Amino acid sequence: MASSVRVTIDAPRRSNTIEFLPISVASSACDCHFSRCPSKTLISFRPSTNLRLSFLDGSKGMRIYNGRFEIRYNSPGIFTRTLVARADANLIGDEDPIEVIKDHGSSEVNAELKKQQKSSQLSKRVVFGLGIGITAGGVVLTGGWVFSVALAAVIFIGSREYFELVRSRGIASGMTPPPRYVSRVCSVICALMPLFTLYKGQIDVSVASAAFVVAMALLLQRGNPRFSQLSSTIFGLFYCGYLPSFWVKLRCRLVAPALNSGVGATWPIFLGGQAHWTVGLVATLISISSIIAADTVAFAGGKAFGRIPLTSISPKKTWEGAIAGLAGCIATSVLLSKIFSWPASMISAIGFGLLNFFASLFGDLLESMIKRDAGVKDSGSLIPGHGGILDRVDSYVFTGALAYAYVRNLLPLYGV
Structure with a gap:
């Protein structure tokens, strides 16, 4: 899939200043194997300029030297996504700029790249999915404090993600999110709920008390309290903390x-x-x-x-x-x-x-x-x-x- 080309230009210091050569790029990055890659054309309007053109993808690759120009590529891999051009500062003048033109890759190669990316994503899903499944199975079999503490950690991270979603641009544009300190306190409260459940057997009174304290903190805050702050926070306590704590009741009680x-x-x-x-x-x-x-x-x-x-x-x-x-x-x-x-x-x-x-x-x-x-x-x-x-x-x-x-x-x- 074609992506935008990023161009970085740097030059050595001269008299405590750095001058940058203007470069224009008229293409998108080409992802392709070297044997299929179309020609790369470098049009220089100033032959005296010492320009080095590099195609980089973060891994080792072969190099082709052509006079003052250098092209790097990965022979077994994929042509690069980053285009870097460097020019010597001592040869920079007021002449016309240099234009770098790079052709687009073929649709077949782009399809191959997409296939490789999907394969890589699937491999990650399988590997991490198996790891999570095996770990979760061991935690469930162990039960007790191990199960409750592991659940508390998951709840804490999940509640942080929930409150970040509430603060995201899509939701926050239509409602006022709770202050950050309130969301952080709620995340801690949610994480403590499974531990209270293991110790007490039920947390109804604790949840009601926590909801009351959070509601009072929102109502007494500086500024203009909004109902959306209260509703999203109380729902977060219910969704991220109270409901998941029933797994402790099911497994341990x-x-x-x-x-x-x-x-x-x-x-x-x-x-x-x-x-x-x-x-x-x-x-x-x-x-x-x-x-x-x-x-x-x-x-x-x-x-x-x-x-x-x-x-x-x-x-x-x-x-x-x-x-x-x-x-x-x-x-x-x-x-x-x-x-x-x-x-x-x-x-x-x-x-x-x-x-x-x-x-x-x-x-x-x-x-x-x-x-x-x-x-x-x-x-x-x-x-x-x-x-x-x-x-x-x-x-x-x-x-x-x-x-x-x-x-x-x-x-x-x-x-x-």
Whole structure:
């Protein structure tokens, strides 16, 4: 894909001054292999000027010397994106400027470049996705303080991304964002919520108290307090802190043993034995695995069969992909229920899969709506190939709360 050429001109010092030679570039950068690259034409209106033309891409390349001119290129790679021209200051006069003209690359080469870029992005997504999945699996299996502290770290980063989205040009142009000190305090409060949940078992009073303190800080601030500041801040406490804390309730507070689990029977005693496999652990593993399956199958189904857009909020989502994701989510829930022998009822397993799918879908759509209003593609750039933390955990925000309510209130004896 053609990109704008950047030209840098420098010259050695002469009498404590630096003079720059005017250069004009009449092209866009050409990305191509050397064997296919069209000719580069250097038109000099002043033969006495000692000009060096370099094509750089940040890696080692071969060089071609032609009198006073030098061209660098990468023989096995791609021609450069940066054009750098240098001229000797002692030869600069008042003559006419030099014009550098570089031809455009062929469409075939541009297509090859796009293919390589997509392949590189896919490789990053796979590598970092596997790393995140393995790490998350270990954290879920460990549970306790490890799980809660890891969740607190994710919540803190995600809340920072949320408040940056609120302050972005797309959203801030239509509403007044909260002051930075308020958003930072809210991020800390959100990060503490899963720890309070682990220690106290519930955080309803703590969340209400935190919301009251934040509201008073906004109302008593200097200037003209706005309702948009209050609404975006209170929603941030709910969205980034309160809802994700239900994962701690699901994983760490449902301690009834999953006695029929075959996996638990073979679990090493030094790692906790069968007692380690609680209803909370099994429910968390099934819920997370179902969400991953739903996202993966929906993406594949949408790519292969997607025709009808699901919603204008996320134009790339299709009804065909959503149906495929639903089927994958239910199938994963039923399969894992057989492996873990939980929940005991097939209908309960299917219902758990349905709940996980719709909770993850609407969590994804909600974050897409926020990003659309903010005018950004990703919530951040922390994870190469994936975007920000919110881009990876948006499907899990509502799921933990609904999964906990389903197991705690709707399944008799917690589904055992």
